[in-house]
Amino acid sequence: MEKKRIVVKVGTSTLCHGGKGLNFRNIDLLARTLADIKNGGNEVILVSSGAIGAGCGKLHLRERPVDLRLKQAVAAVGQCELMHIYDKFFGEYGVTVGQILLTRDDVDMPNVKQNLLGTFESLLELGVIPVVNENDSVCIEEIESEHKIFGDNDTLSAVVAALVSADLLVLLSDIDGLYDCDPRKNGGARLIPVVGEIDASIIALAGGAGTDFGTGGMATKLSAAAIANENGIDMVITNGDNPQNLYDIIKGNSIGTLFKRKAL
Ligand SMILES: Nc1ncnc2c1ncn2[C@@H]1O[C@H](COP(=O)(O)OP(=O)(O)O)[C@@H](O)[C@H]1O
Numbered sequence: 001m002e003k004k005r006i007v008v009k010v011g012t013s014t015l016c017h018g019g020k021g022l023n024f025r026n027i028d029l030l031a032r033t034l035a036d037i038k039n040g041g042n043e044v045i046l047v048s049s050g051a052i053g054a055g056c057g058k059l060h061l062r063e064r065p066v067d068l069r070l071k072q073a074v075a076a077v078g079q080c081e082l083m084h085i086y087d088k089f090f091g092e093y094g095v096t097v098g099q100i101l102l103t104r105d106d107v108d109m110p111n112v113k114q115n116l117l118g119t120f121e122s123l124l125e126l127g128v129i130p131v132v133n134e135n136d137s138v139c140i141e142e143i144e145s146e147h148k149i150f151g152d153n154d155t156l157s158a159v160v161a162a163l164v165s166a167d168l169l170v171l172l173s174d175i176d177g178l179y180d181c182d183p184r185k186n187g188g189a190r191l192i193p194v195v196g197e198i199d200a201s202i203i204a205l206a207g208g209a210g211t212d213f214g215t216g217g218m219a220t221k222l223s224a225a226a227i228a229n230e231n232g233i234d235m236v237i238t239n240g241d242n243p244q245n246l247y248d249i250i251k252g253n254s255i256g257t258l259f260k261r262k263a264l
């Protein structure tokens with residue numbers, strides 16, 4: 001199999017059981033699958049949400065906090081917990097992880113961007129899987145975004161994919177892909193397997209987050225797809241409950257929704 005550089009983004013709804021703690025089944029399957037894909041000769045970067053979700057579990061908070069100060073404090077606790085668990089699970093499969101926390105400015109400033117790219121390249125050369133999140137305790141774009149198009153981990157994952165010139169971006173969510181309407185609100189919703197162009201008719205399909213712990217919903221995923229596709233990168237949305245789907249996605253099989261890249 002041809003070596004690929006793959007960015008995988010995983011959402012809170014895949015990593016956490018609401019406010020009740022981490023979803024160890026999904027995290028373990030994810031670590032096992034990504035470790036195996038890396039061992040198969042690919043380069044893997046994981047963009048992981050879940051700091052606030054994990055923090056809520058650790059601090060026994062039943063609801064995602066609304067107050068910014070509290071959110072940032074909860075993220076500080078949860079990010080630590082998340083990395084501890086990633087280190088443990090990836091370690092079980094013989095893979096080392098490294099943490100990169102980003103603010104939007106980091107990728108907007110050319111010299112910082114260049115250093116950042118150097119860090120990613122070095123980590124990948126060392127055989128490490130970088131684990132990326134927005135630096136929630138410092139910046140506010142991501143955790144304040146809720147229904148905005150920018151400032152979320154979906155968009156961040158596309159920015160990272162573009163930065164490292166990835167071959168493929170996969171978003172793992174709590175849903176199988178993009179439907180013709182929100183399946184949580186409409187039992188007859190139908191999956192759209194391929195999107196060739198993200199035009200107004202596609203954008204009109206996207207609703208908000210499905211759970212109290214997810215943010216952005218489909219709107220931010222479409223924003224990510226637009227960035228990825230414009231940079232010549234295919235993007236797939238698939239269900240995070242089955243990370244093994246990544247094997248088929250890498251082979252080019254039809255799973256979830258594929259957003260096709262533009263020819264550069
Ligand atoms: N057209 C649509 N197709 C699929 N899901 C949609 C659509 N519109 C809104 N959604 C919602 O988007 C949710 C996924 O986004 P989100 O809750 O932010 O999850 P994540 O934590 O994985 O990023 C789904 O659970 C679904 O309820």
Ligand SMILES: N[C@@H](CCC(=O)OP(=O)(O)O)C(=O)O
Nearest residue numbers: 011012049050051052214215
């Ligand atoms: N960066 C924050 C918020 C991310 C978040 O909830 O986004 P997502 O689950 O990807 O819709 C975190 O790690 O908790």
